[in-house]
Amino acid sequence: MNRTKVGTGVGFAVILVWCLLPIVWILSLSFKPVQETTTGSPHFLPQTWTLQNYKDVLNNSDFTRALLNSTGIALIATALAVIFATLAAYAIARLEFRGKRLVLSLALAIAMFPVVSLVGPLFDLWRTFHLFNTWPGLIIPYMSFTLPLAIWTLSAFFREIPWEMEQAAQVDGATSWQAFRKVIVPLAAPGVFTAAILTFFFAWNEFVLAISLTSTTSARTVPAQLSFFVGSDEFNPPYSQLATASVVVTIPIVVLVLLFQRKIVAGLTSGAVKG
């Protein structure tokens, strides 16, 4: 028993180091002065600690603008995707209609489609519709690409909820909408949060569309903006500032996961019906 404990501990340590080492490296970079990153023999930890990088990055209006774009676009895309996916998944789980299988397979097909192959057509399309370099120009594709996964996740959750829950609510005097809102959605909350997080991650981290469908900071998101952090000398990019910007964009994700982790409690439905 002791041996397995030790084994588990060592395993954890190895995995932690493996996963966290790059992050620690980025963190350490972000506290180094620029000169230190360009010296020939870098140290792992900063020789002199500085907050200058953070001041610079947060005073960089292009970066803060990109941060705003990222936040707005990701949040709106997530909200829309979750709302549409919830309604669609509910219909798929509960209703019998023609073409149900078609909808599901189409959703899957979209999820499997390589994003890169759509960049060219979308670029032309968006220019024609004046959506190029706008928020909706990114929100629409982000929403479309995350909907399939969200629909599949949510319809699985809805299927798990017994029909009787809803029927009981209707007998108790609820309209279909009230039954959906007061009984089904709360029960599917873990699924909704899961879908929301996945969607948000996708929109927050997406790079190919963000770089291709924007031309100025009016809609460019952080991952795209980072590629413009070249500094004065092309051959000596400001690594410490890049690292700092990466840390800044990672923080919201970490906070989000910690917040929602509490909400994603499995077994919320246990005890609804016969145990």
Place this chain on the structure above:
Amino acid sequence: MANIEMKNIVKKYGDGFPAVNDISIDVADGEFMILVGPSGCGKSTLLRMIVGLEDITSGDMLVGGKRVNDLAPRDRNLAMVFQNYALYPHLTVYENIAFPLRLAKRSEKEIDEKVREASKTLDLDEHLQRKPGNLSGGQRQRVAMGRAIVRDAQAFLFDEPLSNLDAKLRGQMRTEIARLQKRLGITTVYVTHDQTEAMTLGDRVAVMKRGVLQQLATPRELYEQPVNLFVAGFIGSPPMNFLPATVEGNQVTLPFGTFGIPTAKAERAAGKGLLMAGVRPEHFEDVSVIDPGKVDMSRTFKAHIDVREWLGDQQYAYVPYEAEANVQGQLKELAREVDSDSLRTQLVVSLDSDSTVKEDDDATLFIDTDKLHLFDPATGENLTVGL
């Protein structure tokens, strides 16, 4: 409170199969009505049509004199307890019970009063702040009932509410439901496949088979005057014995011998050829435990006891017999219909617990042919009903 009238209710599914076929039942105001039958007989479908969770293909459903066919469940003001309780797991017991009241937009004060009253009635006071997931089966059952009684609904509908409980709890909850219904005096329709629940709870019982109403009567009438083979075989445990019989004059010939029967019964059966006789297990007795003076020896026969089950207050003995092939086929069919599977043709007799008959031994048994029923084997109809 209201009466429920079902007029020629039909439910056909997409494939044209009638799950409920032309059923008319009047449930009087305050009456406790039971719908009973083997699985797949359409009893739950009928209940769900009353509450509005299934569409009615044809016929009229009236609650309190008002046709409700096209009303949504929420507009029918009926309360239902589901088989699996269907409690809302994200709400506390208090909120579960308050749910219908909140939907009806009652005042906070009224909601609190009603919930407290219901929780007191159902002994749920200490559990009000708990979630359904942490409750036992019996407690969940009571919460489901609480949610039904706060409503001031026109009627209660129960869909096999006790089938998920263990035997002991089921007995307790059964009396609890009976007491509650008597006290509230509310019209109740109760679906079950358990004939003990049917017999003990119901003012009247509707026996259904394959979507068709077989008999609608009081429990006593069902037991003593079943209208056909199906009802006779379904009601009673152990079930009624069915034996091939021929009637000549006042004599009936059964596999064990020929016995006299009342003239009235004999007349009804005259000229019908091979019949099916039905005798309840308790209408047999071991001759050795009856007062010798009281035994009509012409109604006794020798039987070989195969197996004996002593239960304390009574005992069951099993007497195998050979039946002709055509009769056997009929008995098998009947067994299938009532959801039991008897492997052999045998007589089940209920004897006094004092009887000392031994297994694998012969005994002399008395048969009370006054209480015997005669059925037409072709139609299943009871020829001696009312006698």
